[in-house]
Amino acid sequence: AQKITQTQPGMFVQEKEAVTLDCTYDTSDPSYGLFWYKQPSSGEMIFLIYQGSYDQQNATEGRYSLNFQKARKSANLVISASQLGDSAMYFCAMREQGGSEKLVFGKGTKLTVNP
Amino acid sequence: KAGVTQTPRYLIKTRGQQVTLSCSPISGHRSVSWYQQTPGQGLQFLFEYFSETQRNKGNFPGRFSGRQFSNSRSEMNVSTLELGDSALYLCASSPSYGGGQPETQYFGPGTRLLVL
Numbered sequence: 001a002q003k004i005t006q007t008q009p010g011m012f013v014q015e016k017e018a019v020t021l022d023c024t025y026d027t028s029d030p031s032y033g034l035f036w037y038k039q040p041s042s043g044e045m046i047f048l049i050y051q052g053s054y055d056q057q058n059a060t061e062g063r064y065s066l067n068f069q070k071a072r073k074s075a076n077l078v079i080s081a082s083q084l085g086d087s088a089m090y091f092c093a094m095r096e097q098g099g100s101e102k103l104v105f106g107k108g109t110k111l112t113v114n115p
Numbered sequence: 116k117a118g119v120t121q122t123p124r125y126l127i128k129t130r131g132q133q134v135t136l137s138c139s140p141i142s143g144h145r146s147v148s149w150y151q152q153t154p155g156q157g158l159q160f161l162f163e164y165f166s167e168t169q170r171n172k173g174n175f176p177g178r179f180s181g182r183q184f185s186n187s188r189s190e191m192n193v194s195t196l197e198l199g200d201s202a203l204y205l206c207a208s209s210p211s212y213g214g215g216q217p218e219t220q221y222f223g224p225g226t227r228l229l230v231l
Contacts, residue, residue, distance in 0.1 A: 035219065043203050045222035091158065095220075100171045101146050101209055103220060105158040 002027050004092050006106035013082045014114050020067070021077045021109045023092030032096045034075040035103065036066065039089040048090075051075055082113045117142065119208050119223035127229045133194040136226045140187050140208030147189040148220060149181060152203040161204075164189050165212035193228075201230045 003026040013019040025034065036048040051059045051066045059066045067076040079086055089110050093103040120139045128134050140147050149161040160173040164183035181191040187208075193200055204227075207220035 037222070042224065043205075043227065044224040045205060045207070047219055047221060050219055093158075101148050101163050101165075101207075101212055101218070101220060102160045102171055102173075103148070103150075103158075103207075104160070105150075107157050 002104040004106035008109045010110045029096040035093045037091045121223040138189045138206030144208035146209045146212040150205045
């Protein structure tokens with residue numbers, strides 16, 4: 001069964017510094033996708049970045065990058081140059097290939113950016 | 116292009132009542148999924164629809180049901196509400212269904228349901 005683990009309930013970072021949010025996953029399917037979403041207090045889930053299991057390079061989207069280590073089954077999110085607006089819950093999620101659009105989510109990490 | 120819209124945004128009901136939540140996907144998206152988010156259980160998959168057919172269902176009682184219309188809009192219904200149904204209900208859409216390459220799901224703002 002699919003499983004996502006986020007071991008950091010809360011993280012603090014100073015404005016303009018970089019921060020890494022951890023995510024490990026478990027699946028027996030060789031083909032899968034990993035996603036990171038941001039959820040501000042308003043509740044909406046905002047898509048940040050995607051990594052496919054067969055992608056050769058780590059995904060990047062602006063200030064977001066994904067440190068994908070397939071052998072260790074980890075997909076950590078790196079946010080560079082943190083901004084106050086980055087304060088939110090961050091969720092790692094996985095979808096296996098084919099058959100369903102179902103996403104399995106981790107418990108999330110609450111990131112607080114301090115001025 | 117407009118994002119995923121959900122109505123209503125907030126809802127207060129009493130135990131035993133029923134509720135219907137609506138979701139309009141991004142234009143051109145044909146797959147709709149629903150999730151329940153609570154502080155205790157986190158984000159849990161409810162069900163997903165494609166081509167007006169329920170393709171997959173999570174581990175929820177039969178009080179939770181849904182449907183999808185020909186224009187891809189979706190509704191979910193919860194009958195005989197219980198206090199534990201208080202949650203944020205999120206809808207997500209994606210372009211197609213079950214493709215070889217996982218596609219990104221885009222979420223709506225959610226409906227906050229409070230059951231008293």
